[in-house]
Amino acid sequence: VPWGYVAALQSDPTEKKPFYHLYPGSDTLTFGMLGCDLHCAYCQNWDTSQALRDADSGRLPSQVTPEKLVQLALEHKAKCVASSYNEPLITSEWAVAIFKLAKQAGLKCMYVSNGNATREVLEYIRPYTDGYKIDLKTMNDRNYRKLGMPLKGVLDSIQMVHEMGFWQEIVTLIVPGFNSSEDELCEAARFIKSVSPDIPWHVTAFHQDYKMRDPENTGVDLLIRAAEIGYEEGLHFVYAGNMPGHVGRYENTYCPNCQQLLIERYGYVILEYNITPQGTCPACQSPIPGIWPKSKDEVRVLKKQDIWFRMPRSVR
Template sequence: MAKSNWYKKLEKARNTIQCLACSNYCQIKNNQTGICGIRKNENGKLKLLTYGKPAAVNLDPIEKKPLFHFLPDSQIFSFGTAGCNFRCAFCQNWDISQLPKLNKEFVKMIEKTKETWPPEKIVEYCLENKIPSIGYTYNEPTIFIEYAYDTMILAKKAGLKNVFVSNGYQSKETINAIAPYLDAINIDLKSFSEKFYQKICGGRLEVVLENIKLFHQKNVWVELTTLIIPQENDSEEELNQIAQFIAQIDKNIPWHISRFFPAYQMNHYPTTPIKTLETAYQIGKKAGLNFVYVGNVLTDNLENTHCPKCQTLLIKREGYNIEIAESFKDGRCQKCQTPIVGIWK
């Protein structure tokens, strides 16, 4: 376990603390955990139960996050722990994100588990294997912020880049702390409906929208992903609201439109029709977005990056097979010299 600075004591409630990691701002009684299930009050002090204890560790293609304008065709060291501050009914990684809720013995089990990947080991591994970036992913990294933060500081000093894959539900305290060390973030903009967020995810849309703006203002590279679920967030009206919101911030923010497959508590829902994905793509382009991508499905040309000015093909993608064209060099289209936004080296 790791002691935390991401909390404050509540004067009016003895031995009750308030967690400051995410926007749930849980008030946690003694010997209890917050909503995420991994942040515990021990005699008036907050401790992270999963520090150095990832539930998943992999080397992934950066495109899997997905990040398309960040070190294309590179590998990223990816890890995550158990728990989540959301309870999305469609979660693809529910077996680890919801583990503290599904296993009543989780706290006892994790407290007995030894650290396997402390921050120093992660950074050392990346340097030895020439892996340029570290991804805090699989579950919501905000809830293991002490573990992530310590790793990020060491990574930055070593010349490595840091990437969050997130639901965008950080507290302002967390955003201010990590922004100097965070190079890129992919945020799931799951819907443009407050009802969807509250009913299906257990969060609030307004918080996510404000945090997207804040990360962008702090010059963290932002890409957004929307998993399109039939009957829930697939109306043209809602997709247009999302596209317009992104365009108002910055038309160069990449928007990933992702195909839904039945999962977890929504395994009775149908898979997203290809036509719906194509419609969403056209809505994004009509809103003026320069970079719209369709994912979780093989499509013709809808994962490729083109120059927004002259439409020259710059990066061709087929799944995780990446081909960087000669027409793209040093972050510019070589045909018309238009700079393409992103982090390319």
């Protein structure tokens, strides 16, 4: 079992994971190890995730203890701890050792995962894990198998994660020509709605990386259209990511009942926060699904020019 090291470690905005309905405006101490069970040609963390199969990848790991990681989280005033940068499911024993201590220290704990899970591993991590982000990469089984798993595996995981009570958010990286057709985006949105219309769906912009250099980078119009499709298919919370200031209302959170603006964002910056301490809309009192702070005073409300203060920071 991989243990006692990190290959990547930094303090990230929680919105970078991305979690938009879990402690908005907070920081998350994020650690990663080496390896992944998938081999996506466009992986943006390929230097850690592909280290066991690609000679050009890899980082020198640093030895560390769970106690030290929790100490670093507290020193950097993080409210959350996340396992990311590689596939956390393959190093779950290590994550749980950290999360046990993090929970004792009052921190929220999250997985940032490809979703190739079994019920056994989800039951193992559930007592210590609050949030679970899953990549829904495509609705085409043939394309999914090219990445290393069948489509059914991730669809089953999304269903299980929801049923087991994790707070779940789903991300689809929109890759032109790979998963960007309206039919496929509609199918993805319909599936998510069939599990729960309250699951936030993040549609994010692809940029050329690693071995995938052929498609053009995702344009603003395509990203906005993907977000529109999510709402048209009945989802309550759809976000267009990676293009701060260019996607209009699709950075923000609105009450699905009365359309009151609840959270205004600019990239990772919270510009306005209106959710009540009870987790409800201030206008119509509808409950807003998520894991919210107990007081609005806990949320850092900043200005657009503060975006540089919300960038990831290295941790040592």
